[in-house]
Amino acid sequence: MSAEGASTHPRLLLDEHLSLPVRLSIAAALARVDDAEFGTVRDAIEVSDPVLSKQIRVLEDAGYVSVRKGYVGKRPRTWLSLTNEGRAALDRHLKALHALIADL
Template structure:
């Protein structure tokens, strides 16, 4: 079932929109990859990830690897649907 187009203010902020776009094409992405792709500080990325996680759009997984703590992010089923609906709404608005 295709979600109805819906503008989502949680996703719409440029950083969060970029995060969702990156994660929509992969199973998961490491924190450092997202930080580097967005060109933001750890704290800025953390705030974006926390808001997406609190909205139920994103899940974070933490594990120790190579002697250091690593964090991976992935879109939840709800997050994928919300992102798809948001992009559909942007496309609808652009076509007006």
């Protein structure tokens, strides 16, 4: 389409941080809850600790995920939550996916 006009192809509206299936899975899992323990997310999306850690770091750097560390008794724990920015990005990404599919 021309620069003057009409619309942008839906694929151009996809969020680069959510385009990787593991990152999209993380965001989708966290969208359902206020926060979740690292191990719970790991098990829910069926990835290893290193894979989840790496992808969480990317999402945290993008401002999409908040990481909170603490203890339960003497055991260290890490809780993850989707930020407001992350929720908005997920919403935009899903709308772009729906538009892309509807465009077929």
